[in-house]
Amino acid sequence: MASAVTPRNEDYSQWYLDIVKNANLASNSAVRGCMVIKPYGFGIWERMQRQLDDMFKETGHQNAYFPLFIPKSFLSKEAAHVEGFAKECAVVTHYRLMNAPDGSGVIVDPEAKLEEELIVRPTSETIIWNTYRDWVTSYRDLPLLINQWANVVRWEMRTRLFLRTAEFLWQEGHTAHATAEEAQAETLQMQEVYATFAEEYMAMPVIRGYKTENERFAGADNTYTIEALMQDGKALQAGTSHNLGQNFAKAFDVKFANKDNQEEYVYATSWGVSTRLIGGLIMTHSDDEGLVLPPRLAPIQVVIIPIPKPNEALDAKAAELLAAFKARGVRVSYDSDDTKRPGFKFAENELKGIPVRLGLGSRDLENGTIEVARRDNKTKESQPLEGIVDHVVSLLDDIQNNLFQRALDFRTAHTHHVDTFEEFEAILNRDIPGFIYAHWDGTTETELKIKEMTKATIRCIPNDAPEEAGKCILTGKPSHRRVIFAKAY
Template sequence: MSKEITSRSEDYSKWYNDIVRKAGLADHSAVRGCMVIKPYGFAIWEKIRDQLDSMFKETGHVNAYFPLFIPKSFLSKEAEHVEGFAKECAVVTHHRLMNDPNGKGVIVDPDAKLEEELIVRPTSETIIWNTYRDWISSYRDLPLLINQWANVVRWELRTKLFMRTAEFLWQEGHTAHATKDEAVQETLTILDIYAKFAEEYMAVPVVKGIKTANERFAGAEETYTIEAMMQDGKALQSGTSHFLGQNFAKAFDVKYLTQQNKQEYVWATSWGVSTRLMGALVMAHSDDEGLVLPPKLAPIQVVIIPIPKPNEQIDAVAEDIMAKLKAVGVTVKYDTDKKKRPGFKFADYEMKGVPVRIAIGKRDLEKGVVEVARRDTKEKYTEPLEGITDHIQELLGHIQDNIFKKAYDFRKEHTTEVDTWEDFQKAIENKGGFVAAHWDGTTETEVKIKELTKATIRCIALDQEEEAGKCILTGKPSSKRVLFAKAY
């Protein structure tokens, strides 16, 4: 097997690429910047999707689907919005192919030019708000709480599997409200869902915060974010929730009649997380042996491996364990492949990040035990068959907690408070991670700091306490610290 993985210390980027490929998550495709998500990778995405989907539904959202194509004219209706995406749009100009009269193959039929070009959606605000105009006429139609699961295209020039690809999968929620307060509340509700999902399911601790004007979504009044930290100390924006004000309502003329019979523009939000979460999952937990998955998102939570190969006696025990685990909602796989040796299977499931492995051999059965191994700590021990179901269930919980704690401790160690420019530079350069520092609140300073250090303001944490201080660069007064980091 040539499955070895480049170590993190040797080359973090290469390590990441190795994990993604060798754990069977995704491959490069024939199309530049686009990936093929493989079955195992997609199974994880499905877990992410299903969980989030149920959380959205619990909070009153419903799913719908809007077109992949957006008329070019729509994008120009909200000036800031179009500016944010103009440089990375795929444009459909024709609708027909024909045989090449000069030879083999096909060419674009020049007679099939579209009257109005279509943009492959980079995000759907415009097409959705154009639709909402028809759906909203009265306060009785509000709030409108819609989400869609879709693919979008942003013509990225520099790509990395899951982290940034030209096409990616995501969910985008688009809501309309009667009042500003309600819309702001919506963005915060979603932010909480994202944070809860990240921490409780992905086991990735996140900072909830507000983006600076400079980092804000094009067309938003306010952008809220959850920021995670990867093992190389870089920050990863893992989800965003935008308060859009009345910008899109005005651009698309979406008004409603109030109870007082007055015409008002509606208030909007939009929010999304993407397959980038897959990248976060890999980068937050995995090690040099492969993927490490939190049990709650693992497509296979427990794998049972017969030693050295299946036989009637082992099968019977394995099937019994499987049935009991399945009954309590644990996903189990019994690997009966006779061609592969146990050692190979051990390595393979470690590569794939399966949280728990149970090995059953003749010697174990004579003693009424099995061997249990956990992926996160690499611990291995024997456990009586009696009560194995409860033990495994409990263990999965411990693993979930332990993975989170490990990531939490890492973030804690890599969060530094500094008060001088010199310390700031040192922290960013040598230690990495989040650096909490005072900032004078201007975009100019923010941009300057980025030029000098590559660090950007990830967010102003929602729970950041007020504290008088001086901007690390300009010395101007500041009322609270913001989080800086180098980011993906």
């Protein structure tokens, strides 16, 4: 059978689509721009959710849920916010259908027009801050640390499975604080939670940075981001944490009495990651054989394949192994399908990115061995059955670490420092452009000009960017530190 996916160097975009489709992660739907997340893809999301949720709880947050619909008037209360989202909102105008008088089907009942139209949330700041007004009266009510898991809708012109869909799943944290310092600390804390998750669980190295004014969230004073580099040399914004200052508190009149009984507006943050992370996961590790998953997020970490096909002796040994693996918390499965041959299963499990494959054959039983194949580097070796669980548990760690290291090496190899516009353009014209550290004069005007000329944008200013005197690559004006440019998703 021919290869299931288009090679990356032939058509990267098609490669990505092939992986999503053939690894059974998601498919397009009858609704433009909306996807069906299939069980295997959703399994990855569930792993992400579980881990992130634990991390949110550990940092003191609680989950709650706010409505899908937002009164239209709410959206316009914060000027920058409405400006940013107005162009991509789905609007509910009616609440009832009726049979068409001519029998042609069902139509919107014109009598059932809503007095105030409802927006399908593109994000929930407005409805949440409208609610927080009632929740916060005293400094004793603060900080308010809430997260919600939800779907949101942004009517994007162009969509791509996982990376940009009209509807997507995410979490959005919304916190309220008594002081600007606390809000800033929260913003940075959540950026670090995201960065830790990305690096330790997704094995995806990220840059911790903050956005330029131009790239900031609509309504934020400052937006912090984690930026990852994909295999085609384009950047992916993988998570954002916003310091909203008092913008929403003022827009929704959320005040509290401080210890001196003085009324003050509260300080806000919001932060989110979405199913886009799955797109990032795919484009960080996967290869021309299919998906490659880091063990910590793989729905199935180890698959045991009977060779050449299941029989009583193999089934018995497999059952023993399954129990032993499960006892160690390993997510393992036994592929006892006797209608497929081993070769088919090997290819299928590679396509699905299962980190470790154990080939258990009749000869192995005689010899007391088992074949261990790792997905990340496609190597395989025969191992003694004795102690195999320990071996595999440690191998899963190795794979997790190897994937991170490999991605980090890739990023290092595709990170450049340039001082002239000629070098800058030359790097961007490469097949795999990558991150470019360069000096910028700090103006939105220059940023937009560079984007227009090269399609590259400022992904972020690294949190730890060292002071360094230099000249803007475009205007030659003075700059005191480098920022990171890249083409981006």
